[in-house]
Amino acid sequence: MTAEIMLRDHPDGTDHRVIVRHGDPSARAGHEEPGFLDGWGSVTEQLAAAAERQGAR
Numbered sequence: 001m002t003a004e005i006m007l008r009d010h011p012d013g014t015d016h017r018v019i020v021r022h023g024d025p026s027a028r029a030g031h032e033e034p035g036f037l038d039g040w041g042s043v044t045e046q047l048a049a050a051a052e053r054q055g056a057r
Contacts, residue, residue: 001020001021001022001023001027001031002020002021003018003019003020003021004018004019004020005017005018005044005047006018007047007048007051009055013048013052014048014049014051014052016044016047016048018040018043018044020040
């Protein structure tokens with residue numbers, strides 16, 4: 001799996017985009033079943049909050 005995480009300034013905080021690529025459909029299914037997708041939401045929210053704290057300094 002390869003993940004690309006992009007963070008950009010946004011008037012309301014931080015704009016974030018995550019692109020995840022899997023080698024094949026079975027690898028994707030193996031991550032999707034246990035809730036891996038929901039975990040990415042938590043990770044990107046934490047990264048956005050950290051970026052906003054850094055920008056406030």
